[in-house]
Amino acid sequence: MLEAVGGPLFLLAIAGYAVVSALYAAGLAKGNPRLGDAAWYSLGAAHVAHTIVLLLHLGTRGRLPLGALGGAVAAGAWDDPLPTIAWALLVVCAAVGFARPRNRVLGAFVAPVSLGLTLGGLLIGDQRPVQSMLPAALESMWFPVHTLGTYGGLALFSLAFAAAIGYLLQAHRLKRKIVDPPGVKLPPLNSLDTVNAWAFTGGLAFLALGIVSGTFWAATGAAESMEIRPKAAVTVAIWVLYAVGWQGRQLLGWDGRRTAWLSILGFIGLCLSVLGVAHA
Amino acid sequence: MRLHLVGTSFRTAAVEVRERLAVSRGELAGVLEALTARDGVREALLVSTCNRVELLYVEDGADNDAIVAWLLQRAGISMSRADDVLFQHTDEAAIRHLFRVAGSLDSMILGESQITGQVKEAYRQAVEAGTVGPLLHRLMRKTFSVAKRVRTETKVGAATLSVANAAVEMATRIFEDLAKHSILMLGAGEMGELALKGFAVRGAKDLWVSNRTLETAAEVAAPLGAGVLPWERRVDFLRRADIVVCSTGANEPVLYKGDLAPLRRARRGRPLFLVDISVPRNLDPALQELPWVYMFDIDDLSQVVDANAEARAREAEKAEAIVADEVASFGRVLSQVHVAPLIRAMNRKIADEVQREVDRTLKGLGSVLDTLPGEQRGRIEKAVTRMAQTLGKRVLHHPIGRIKTLGREGELDGLEEVARVFGVEALLLEVRDGDAGPPKSDEGAESA
Numbered sequence: 001m002l003e004a005v006g007g008p009l010f011l012l013a014i015a016g017y018a019v020v021s022a023l024y025a026a027g028l029a030k031g032n033p034r035l036g037d038a039a040w041y042s043l044g045a046a047h048v049a050h051t052i053v054l055l056l057h058l059g060t061r062g063r064l065p066l067g068a069l070g071g072a073v074a075a076g077a078w079d080d081p082l083p084t085i086a087w088a089l090l091v092v093c094a095a096v097g098f099a100r101p102r103n104r105v106l107g108a109f110v111a112p113v114s115l116g117l118t119l120g121g122l123l124i125g126d127q128r129p130v131q132s133m134l135p136a137a138l139e140s141m142w143f144p145v146h147t148l149g150t151y152g153g154l155a156l157f158s159l160a161f162a163a164a165i166g167y168l169l170q171a172h173r174l175k176r177k178i179v180d181p182p183g184v185k186l187p188p189l190n191s192l193d194t195v196n197a198w199a200f201t202g203g204l205a206f207l208a209l210g211i212v213s214g215t216f217w218a219a220t221g222a223a224e225s226m227e228i229r230p231k232a233a234v235t236v237a238i239w240v241l242y243a244v245g246w247q248g249r250q251l252l253g254w255d256g257r258r259t260a261w262l263s264i265l266g267f268i269g270l271c272l273s274v275l276g277v278a279h280a
Numbered sequence: 281m282r283l284h285l286v287g288t289s290f291r292t293a294a295v296e297v298r299e300r301l302a303v304s305r306g307e308l309a310g311v312l313e314a315l316t317a318r319d320g321v322r323e324a325l326l327v328s329t330c331n332r333v334e335l336l337y338v339e340d341g342a343d344n345d346a347i348v349a350w351l352l353q354r355a356g357i358s359m360s361r362a363d364d365v366l367f368q369h370t371d372e373a374a375i376r377h378l379f380r381v382a383g384s385l386d387s388m389i390l391g392e393s394q395i396t397g398q399v400k401e402a403y404r405q406a407v408e409a410g411t412v413g414p415l416l417h418r419l420m421r422k423t424f425s426v427a428k429r430v431r432t433e434t435k436v437g438a439a440t441l442s443v444a445n446a447a448v449e450m451a452t453r454i455f456e457d458l459a460k461h462s463i464l465m466l467g468a469g470e471m472g473e474l475a476l477k478g479f480a481v482r483g484a485k486d487l488w489v490s491n492r493t494l495e496t497a498a499e500v501a502a503p504l505g506a507g508v509l510p511w512e513r514r515v516d517f518l519r520r521a522d523i524v525v526c527s528t529g530a531n532e533p534v535l536y537k538g539d540l541a542p543l544r545r546a547r548r549g550r551p552l553f554l555v556d557i558s559v560p561r562n563l564d565p566a567l568q569e570l571p572w573v574y575m576f577d578i579d580d581l582s583q584v585v586d587a588n589a590e591a592r593a594r595e596a597e598k599a600e601a602i603v604a605d606e607v608a609s610f611g612r613v614l615s616q617v618h619v620a621p622l623i624r625a626m627n628r629k630i631a632d633e634v635q636r637e638v639d640r641t642l643k644g645l646g647s648v649l650d651t652l653p654g655e656q657r658g659r660i661e662k663a664v665t666r667m668a669q670t671l672g673k674r675v676l677h678h679p680i681g682r683i684k685t686l687g688r689e690g691e692l693d694g695l696e697e698v699a700r701v702f703g704v705e706a707l708l709l710e711v712r713d714g715d716a717g718p719p720k721s722d723e724g725a726e727s728a
Contacts, residue, residue: 102456174453174574179587188456189551189574253545255572 006056009049010083014122016046017086017115024108033185040097040104043111047090050118054087081151081274082121086114088155089162096159096195103187103195109162117158142217149210150235154270156203157242161267163196164260171257193256196263197249204242211236234273242266281322281415281617285374286348286366287334290388293365295330300355301365303328309409311354316411318342323413325406325420327381329398331388336378338415344368372611375419379603382423383430384437391437391592396427415617419610426606433602436595439588444474446584447555448482450576451523454553458484461522465489466514466534468500471557472527479523480504488521490514491528515539519546523553526562537566544572557581612688619687622695623680625704630672638668 020043027035089110097104170186172178180186187195214232245262248254288301303311303326315324315335320342327334335351348366349359357365369377380386382399403420406412412420431437440449448458455461463484465476468491476487487506490513491497497508509517518524518540528534540552554575556563561577568575576584641664642649649657683698699705 170453171574174450175568177576177580177583179584180453186453188452189454191456193551249549253548255544255549256551257571259549 006053006060009056010053010118010122013046013050013053014115014118016042016049017111017118020046020107020111021115024105024111028105028108028186036105036108039111040107043090043107044094047087047094050083050087050090054084082117085151085154085158085274086117086121088151089117089158090114092155092159092199093162100191102185103191105185105187106159106162106166106192106195109165110159113158113162140217140220142213142220145213146210146217149206149208149213151210153203153205153207153210154274156199156206157263157267157270160196160199160203160263163192163199164263164267167192167196167256167260168264171260189256193259196256196259200242200246200249200259200263204239204246207235207239207242211239231273234269238266238269238273241269281338281340281621283336283371283374283415283419283614284339284342284344285334285336285369285377286344286351287327287332288365288367289332289334289386291386292367297355297357297365298331298333300357301333301351302330303333305405308405312406312409312411315347315350318347321347323416324411325402325416327399327402329395332381334381336374336416338413371614372607375610375614376603376607378419378423379426379606380600382427383599383603384427385430385596385599385603389441390589390596392441393431393437396424396431399427400424415614418613422606422610426603429602429606430599434595434598436592436599438595439591441585441588441592442474442478443557443578443581443585444471445478446581446588447475447525447557447576448478450555450574450581450584451479451553452482454551454574455522458482458523459486462486462488462517462520463523463525464509464514464517464521465500465506466524466526467491467528467530467558467562468493468496469527469529469558472525473500475525475527475555475557476500476504476506479525484523488517490517518552519543521552522550524555524563526554526556526558528558528562530558530562531560532562533564534562535567536564537569540567540570540573544570547572555581615687615689616684619683619695622699622704623683625699626676626680626702629702629704630676631669634668634672638665641668 020039023035023039023042027033027039093106093110096106166186167189170189170192173180173186174189186192211232218232241262245254245259245266248262249259288298290298293301308326308328312324312326315321315337320339321337322340323338325336327336335347337347348362348368351366352359352362377386378399382396384391384393384395387395399420403412403416406416440446451458458479461484463476463479463486465472465488468489476489480487487501487504488509489497489501489506490509490511491500492511494508494510500506501508515535518535524535526534535554549572552570552573554563554567554573556575556577559578563575563577565575567573642661645660649660652660679698679702683695686694696705
């Protein structure tokens with residue numbers, strides 16, 4: 001069932017994210033709000049397909065496709081952490097979009113990120129050697145907490161990244177005094193900054209939970225045999241980078257531009273951490 | 281019947297001429313009644329605004345030159361200037377003009393929304409005056425639906441064309457909810473005041489005015505419910521303000537980069553939007569170098585307005601296509617209006633003849649029918665009536681179909697001859713006088 005239905009459905013979700021990215025790009029270029037609406041609902045459809053894949057995975061294997069994050073990998077191209085991060089990112093994006101419809105245009109930045117993550121998961125997952133699962137490690141009580149914290153943090157930092165791209169684009173257009181064509185409406189600068197700050201703060205808290213629970217998990221010895229040290233070190237370094245940015249904003253009055261750049265740097269670091277360290 | 285439009289606008293006449301042709305609200309009903317009292321004028325409506333005076337009427341053999349002369353005479357303008365100051369359109373051209381006017385495609389400021397309301401008001405007043413009949417009712421309903429299509433299907437009225445509103449538009453690209461932000465106006469210039477009003481209209485509540493003369497600031501602030509800030513406190517207030525509109529008469533900057541740079545931490549990174557509508561500029565251009573400051577001067581805002589005007593012009597092309605489509609559609613309705621009285625006259629003539637023959641036949645059969653039971657007698661009477669009516673419809677089927685075709689093709693010259701052939705000239709006049717409205721969608725179908 002997972003291979004027969006999940007595989008094609010996963011490809012469908014990836015194709016959906018690609019179509020949504022194109023729709024958003026066309027909508028913004030032409031100033032056509034209907035294309036933006038179509039993109040938003042198409043994003044929802046692709047996300048539903050993605051959700052079904054995850055549920056199939058959960059039903060078949062008794063766990064989400066967490067793959068390399070747990071340090072162990074099972075068969076199947078979609079059994080990779082990157083697509084699951086994309087899925088979590090879209091959950092957060094949907095929450096933001098439903099809370100404030102004007103922010104749905106964030107999908108224009110979230111969709112390509114989701115496409116990159118799912119495509120990355122597909123390509124890298126296909127090339128990775130299949131390893132056996134370590135049930136003992138995954139049976140620890142710390143594992144689900146670690147997973148929730150890490151994935152939640154990654155999803156929120158992904159959203160902060162998307163909002164940061166939007167912020168810098170809008171700030172650049174305002175500084176250069178570029179006039180928006182009728183119908184083209186990026187969210188206002190302070191809305192993008194609010195989303196960025198909110199996702200930034202939330203991501204920091206979730207990732208802290210992931211790191212702390214991961215430390216306890218490692219201390220139990222359950223994950224002793226897993227190659228987690230380099231990844232943990234990189235993740236902690238990135239968390240510190242984000243924490244510095246948060247402090248700068250709260251105490252030093254850093255403007256949205258600095259926070260936006262930090263969000264982008266942090267996200268690139270996280271991607272390298274997941275791709276470079278976990279998949280090494 | 282024909283639709284005729286005679287008028288003047290800013291395109292054909294200077295304001296000195298327009299103001300003489302203008303019809304005040306108090307005069308309107310009298311003018312419309314005087315017009316419809318003329319021979320051959322059946323319905324009328326008049327739009328009178330600062331940019332145009334247009335008289336639309338449905339006529340049937342009216343003397344249009346006399347109407348033009350009457351209009352000019354009323355305004356004290358020589359008839360010799362008629363071609364210079366007035367334009368005239370008939371039927372489809374009149375419909376096209378009306379649709380373009382209501383859709384704001386003929387306005388001085390392309391896409392402005394006021395004209396649609398003014399046309400609606402003109403229609404309402406004409407209805408009150410009792411000078412709107414079936415054709416104008418139908419035409420005006422279509423006009424408003426075309427105006428709505430233009431507004432919703434194109435962006436011809438989307439972007440602002442005023443410098444003051446352009447400042448508000450740019451501010452909304454930075455701040456989502458203006459009600460949550462403080463707005464400070466430096467100086468008391470007219471343009472700045474307009475911008476401050478624009479912010480108030482868009483929901484801004486925390487408004488402040490600062491001027492070297494406190495009394496002047498108070499005068500500007502009072503109507504807007506804004507606070508008054510002493511000039512010396514303006515820099516300190518920038519810890520709180522997120523939008524600054526500068527419109528002073530000073531010859532040197534009233535805010536420097538050095539004033540703002542130390543406020544970054546106090547502002548906790550919030551962006552600051554500066555609008556300088558003064559000439560010479562009163563905000564130090566170096567302020568733009570601060571990454572959290574977004575500054576627009578009068579030239580920047582003019583560029584926004586120019587770009588918006590270009591965008592509107594592009595959208596107007598789409599709007600013209602909508603108008604062309606709707607004119608063709610309503611033109612078909614109008615063509616049927618021309619032939620409708622004749623079709624009605626023919627239908628009525630045949631119906632009368634049929635009824636007369638049915639009565640005569642049943643009377644002749646009277647003695648035979650009297651011998652039959654009631655039910656059989658009723659069935660025979662119904663059958664005779666139905667047969668006669670069907671025969672009448674069959675006789676008219678082809679001629680009416682042909683008349684409708686002539687109407688659609690605009691070949692109206694032969695209609696009087698057709699009326700003579702069917703012997704309905706007198707009835708035609710009666711129908712035109714009594715019931716001159718456009719045909720209903722299914723009219724004629726019964727007989728055709």
